Amino acid sequence: MSDYWSQYWRQGHLTSFGEDIADNYEGSLKNVWQGLFTGFNAQDRVLDIGTGNGALVSLIHNELEVANYPYISAVDLAEINVNQDVKDKSSKTEFIDYTNCEQLPFAQQSFSYVISQFGIEYSKLSLSLAQIAKVLKIGGKCQFVCHHPDSIIVKPNVAILKASIDLRSSKGGFTLLQELLVELYKNGRGSPKSEKLRAKLNKYIGTNIEKNNEAFQATNFPLLVKTIFQQMNDKLLQQKIIAQFKQELAGSIERLSDLSRAALSKDKLNTIKACCSKLGLEIENISTVYDEQDQILATKINLISNN
Numbered sequence: 481m482s483d484y485w486s487q488y489w490r491q492g493h494l495t496s497f498g499e500d501i502a503d504n505y506e507g508s509l510k511n512v513w514q515g516l517f518t519g520f521n522a523q524d525r526v527l528d529i530g531t532g533n534g535a536l537v538s539l540i541h542n543e544l545e546v547a548n549y550p551y552i553s554a555v556d557l558a559e560i561n562v563n564q565d566v567k568d569k570s571s572k573t574e575f576i577d578y579t580n581c582e583q584l585p586f587a588q589q590s591f592s593y594v595i596s597q598f599g600i601e602y603s604k605l606s607l608s609l610a611q612i613a614k615v616l617k618i619g620g621k622c623q624f625v626c627h628h629p630d631s632i633i634v635k636p637n638v639a640i641l642k643a644s645i646d647l648r649s650s651k652g653g654f655t656l657l658q659e660l661l662v663e664l665y666k667n668g669r670g671s672p673k674s675e676k677l678r679a680k681l682n683k684y685i686g687t688n689i690e691k692n693n694e695a696f697q698a699t700n701f702p703l704l705v706k707t708i709f710q711q712m713n714d715k716l717l718q719q720k721i722i723a724q725f726k727q728e729l730a731g732s733i734e735r736l737s738d739l740s741r742a743a744l745s746k747d748k749l750n751t752i753k754a755c756c757s758k759l760g761l762e763i764e765n766i767s768t769v770y771d772e773q774d775q776i777l778a779t780k781i782n783l784i785s786n787n
């Protein structure tokens with residue numbers, strides 16, 4: 481995994497949904513935690529995996545009286561940038577970045593609870609579950625809210641990923657645009673080759689708008705084409721814009737590929753079941769989380785340690 485999460489958290493977001501969820505999680509993604517959080521008490525030690533800028537920690541603080549705040553260790557592989565307000569809420573919370581849940585720096589049986597929202601599924605589950613089995617107390621509980629492959633979060637992003645990968649392919653729009661620019665720089669407008677390339681590019685754009693306009697627009701390629709043709713007199717600026725788009729496209733493909741791989745497919749769920757059975761983690765419940773419109777949001781997993 482690259483450094484895109486560090487860059488993201490540096491911007492100060494609280495949740496992983498940017499401006500779409502600017503405050504904290506609401507609705508089903510909040511409700512799904514309330515039952516668990518109200519069971520916490522002041523002696524409990526809670527481990528939050530893939531905490532980001534501490535959205536779940538903040539939900540815990542909002543849910544409980546100060547006297548009932550548990551000790552929380554909130555870890556993340558990336559560099560995080562937790563808002564001072566969240567940090568100030570409790571001296572019983574430690575945020576530890578650069579920490580991979582496949583190699584947790586905690587003693588055996590340290591925690592009464594392990595929680596994770598859209599975090600643990602990014603790790604190699606055979607390794608992270610083994611670590612969780614190690615650090616969880618006997619009778620300790622886990623709750624994970626993970627990406628579901630058919631959720632309203634993952635599905636549109638997978639469509640954007642496909643459109644983005646296609647742009648870079650040998651017959652893709654970005655390749656065509658670059659070829660067209662080379663031809664225009666060499667022979668000017670109106671050459672047979674540039675006309676052919678222009679026609680191909682227009683066809684490509686039309687086809688993709690028809691196929692999935694929302695995903696195609698989200699790649700920003702239509703905007704790129706418009707900007708490039710508005711700057712026909714400034715070759716240097718055009719090249720700068722092209723280079724920046726190329727970099728952003730590569731970053732987006734990497735991020736969305738990670739998301740798509742993280743989502744709990746049937747195979748990944750089977751891996752979890754097999755690992756849990758080997759590690760003495762009893763599966764209490766696996767269920768689908770829906771939003772108010774009955775659309776899939778996530779998969780929720782509850783485990784208890786029998787070891």
Ligand SMILES: C[S@@+](CC[C@H](N)C(=O)[O-])C[C@H]1O[C@@H](n2cnc3c(N)ncnc32)[C@H](O)[C@@H]1O
Pocket residue numbers: 481485486494495496497529530531532533534535536555556557558579580581582596597598599600602603604
């Ligand atoms: C989608 S964000 C979720 C953040 C937060 N839990 C939330 O709900 O807003 C996923 C986070 O998991 C972290 N992550 C990915 N792989 C990890 C690993 N192996 N160990 C710990 N954290 C990891 C990423 O760095 C990122 O901050």
